[in-house]
Amino acid sequence: RHGKPVMAALSYEQFESLAETLDLLEDGGLMADLRESMTQADRGERVSLADVRARLSR
Secondary structure, three states: OOOOOOOOOOOHHHHHHHHHHHHHHHOHHHHHHHHHHHHHHHOOOOOOHHHHHHHHOO
């Protein structure tokens, strides 16, 4: 209408994925943890895959 789209069609799988992404983005604690982990990675604070596997197998 008036040169602007009024509807978008997407598969149900795409809709579910989008809804799940929005749910994750609304989780303030999760987003704070994600931002912190990205900051740590930028500072070079990384853990090797071998260390992760070792920690998980405890």
